[in-house]
Amino acid sequence: QPILSSEVNDTYVWVTNGQNGSETFSTSETWKTLSPCTLEVFWHDVVWFSGRIPKHAFLSWVAARDRMVTRNRLISWGLSVPATCVLCVGHNENRQHLFFDCDFSRQVWYFFTLDCSWFLQSFSKMA
Template identity: 40%
Template structure:
């Protein structure tokens, strides 16, 4: 019948003369049920069910409880199973392996994830929110600062990309938009090259966004060579710290060639 409070209703506590926290033993006296005479059809159904239970109950049998998550009954509570039931499922995104993968750097992947959703607080977005800022690019004010321009098309950014792409088998033409960047990562001829491209792209996106914020907040301009040096140093440290993992053993040679 499910929960009695749902089967009989809130008035059932008063009708059955039991408290909300009562247990089965509170409704039994020896070999009889101590519940009051039924006054509704729901109570009649309950009493009819009680007639199928032999009293007194077997004291050698221990009561236990179950967690019911979806269609699964569990003797112990599992937060992972409960979470799978509660959360809303969506189809796997086609970019998931570019953002989240083994060996990723969390802060790099997070920035890449935000950028992939086009949710970076660029100047054009800030201006669209009503903030008193210019929507122009922080590096070159000739264009509006949107994600694709800031991360791909800006002259300053393209100089950084050229240095990075030379080490990852560059595309025939520079990326026109974000989808072309993701397609280039997936088009790698080997799993190791694909991993190198993922790491390199995420490191570039993280450092470019960091340099953009440094320029906006501190008015500190850093040369392309200095930005690339920071990217290269960061990437070398990432590969070196994971050199004993599968697919990472030869990445350093691929990057430094």
Template identity: 65%
Template sequence: MVFCEVGSCITASFWQDNWTSLGPLIDLVGETGPQVTGLSINAVVADALTSDGWWLDRSRSGNPIITLLKACLPSAQALIMSEVDDKYGWYPVAGRGTGIFSTSETWKVLHPDQSSVVWHKAVWFTGRIPKHAFISWVAARNRMITRDRLISWGLTVPSDCVLCTGHNENRHHLFFDCAFSHQVWSHFLTRMNVVAPRDFDAVLR
């Protein structure tokens, strides 16, 4: 998020820049703010200042927008006396950051870390085969393009399982209930004296 630290007030937009603790004032009071106050939508902060304070402080209007602005505007004296330029900085979180734009920090804000799933080590282990890991990840998240999902997207496709044609195709059926899948499980697991899993939770534990 871009924040503006006002100094001389001749650059910062009164309405549209994020220079108060409440964010852009146009978002706070709405599009009628400029009309009610008489300050143009293109006004800079300096346009709202007089030699001794905020121009709005002289208003005796009881309009709720003007009352709200009076309450949220910072002290004018420090701004009137300031000789430094307005300064803009980028902060991913208010009050945190260096003020310099960072692609990596932007990514973290837009894609916050999520809690780890219980099956992540079963998929993303050291020595994994990338293609197998990717397919396992897609299947674990139930994002495979099975026919039940295609139909839910509005596509006109047969609902029968592509392997056995004896049941509606979905992830669970494709891996566990399908007769063809059962033969594959049995071929490998009977030699190992292991019982075939019944669902994905059992596979990914």
């Protein structure tokens, strides 16, 4: 077996996407390598604009991608939970119901859109 020389300093080289190595680690390049490249949706700038509130942007993105932990999803994962909406206790809870069909949600939307001439009725138009 070859003997390693302790007289020479070790060098770490970061290689991403088969490109030439660099002694400087790049989080951005690592993320691009590990995450799949997807097409940008048309509403990307509405959620991820420079003055965003991170928590609001994240929740908006999760809701738009239908990844919220709603009761219908919990049931589909095998959990034993009631299917009914916690806000109205009248219908099954899913994303569409929570944001648009629930009587409570409709009242909230009505309050916030009194001075607006538009109203989004579904996430399906965004996906």
